[in-house]
Amino acid sequence: MSFSEAIFKVVDVFGCPYYKKRDEFKISGNALLLEHNKGSKFISTAIIDLPSNRRECRILIAELTKILVEHERVDRIPDRIISCGECHSEIRLEHKKGASIALVEDIKQHSTDVTTIASLLSNFSIFRTLDEVSLRDFVSLLRLRKYTRNECIISKGEPGRNLYIILSGLVNVVDEDGISITKLRNGEVFGEMSLISGDPVGATIKVVEPTTVLFIRGQDFLKVLNRFPPLQMYFAKLLSRRLAKSNILISKEFSSGMTGTLAQMPPVELFQTLNYNLKTGTLRLNLSKGPASVMFRGGAVVQAKYGRKRGKSAFFAILSEKTGRFHFEPGLPEQELAMPELGMFMELLMEGLRRVDERVEV
Known part of the structure; x- marks a missing residue:
């Protein structure tokens, strides 16, 4: 079974006391009208993830829910810009269909077998630390996202949000002056330093060629390390190598x-x-x-x-x-x-x- 999210990013703010530019709202779930012999039932499983450390605006939440109801599923929401201006202030949010996220089950177009996908990923160095059972469990927590050329996956100075694993493609690690520090390819990992230290992201990651990444959300990262002890040694070595270089x-x-x-x-x-x-x-x-x-x-x-x-x-x-x-x-x-x-x-x-x-x- 596939699962997806729609991401709405704040692109303009005009006096809104709650949200700032580049804040993101993630919508998942379905809104379906089910008909049967006893009548019709409307079922909504809408889940809206608010930007971290931000208050909730119920007016905006209702607006985002209405969009899901209109299109029934998040993967059907087209590219669009919405505005929320009910409190004498206004913010504009942009949604791009290309930014939709899917569970790792969608890596293989016609495969919903986690065991098969785990086998496909077993050659990546990060996954070699896990036994077969742990690998299947870990795979179920991963999500997938595709980026186009010149997109920024993370930017220097931002809070760390996710741990990323490059499935395919090429990204450039650049400093604040836009100078290339290094390039990362298939199987390499980034984003872990800020998650572990709690400090802002130390460099910008920019896409060189179309790139597909797996990621796990930051709030789950330390829990994953505790759940899968072999990963602790993997990240200890990874952090040590990077700290040694820098x-x-x-x-x-x-x-x-x-x-x-x-x-x-x-x-x-x-x-x-x-x-x-x-x-x-x-x-x-x-x-x-x-x-x-x-x-x-x-x-x-x-x-x-x-x-x-x-x-x-x-x-x-x-x-x-x-x-x-x-x-x-x-x-x-x-x-x-x-x-x-x-x-x-x-x-x-x-x-x-x-x-x-x-x-x-x-």
Whole structure:
């Protein structure tokens, strides 16, 4: 069975207190009139995903629902522009049929067999970490989207929304000056850095040639990592490789000690860089609630302190901090060198990020 969404993007705002330009509304479901011998019944399964951290405007929700009722299914909604101006302000939304999204069952035009699709995807490096049963489960969470040449999939500075896997095509990773950093092809992944760190997207991804991607929504990403432990190691290696490339100079400076701010390099990146480069020493931090420290031995975390907290609880608390200063001191005394690890590094990191994410949701 296929399933699709229609995306309406805000293209103009005139005094609206709720929404901003480029906000997106996603509509899914059906609106059907069923006739039988006892009469007719109207059934609507409309689901409207609002832009994150935005209030709901019931007038606009009603307008979007009316469009679904008019066309019965989201895949029948044509290209169109709608306006909402019932409260002495106005926004204009644009819908392009080419932006419709389908579940991964639609990758193969005539196949609705998840097992078959899982087999087709098993050669991608991200999926090789999963056994057959886990792969089928993970595939059921994926969605598919197609982009045309010169489209931007994500833009630098935006909040991270999805994890993307390139199914076919070619994209360019460009910096704020439009200079190409690298190109990504079939099977490669992007979007994970901002989802894990919580920071804005660090680069723009622009389509070079028609590209089809699989994606999973950001709000489900950390839950997926917890559900499929083998993916934790995959992303640990992926993040480490990317951090190694972007922080070569930083890594060299760590060898002799380095000072910086969490605005420049948040805790998740600091920890990843020290882990990947197998550093031994103490990361000292001056944070909102006082001094903190994390000890590394060969990249593994052996101790953490923050206020009255020790061990894992201190590590998790430091991970949630957004502002402060840090300094790395190479080397550890013999007694610290003999301390056991607090746990597997990636498991610590994922558990900490999950806790941060839960606090934000509350």
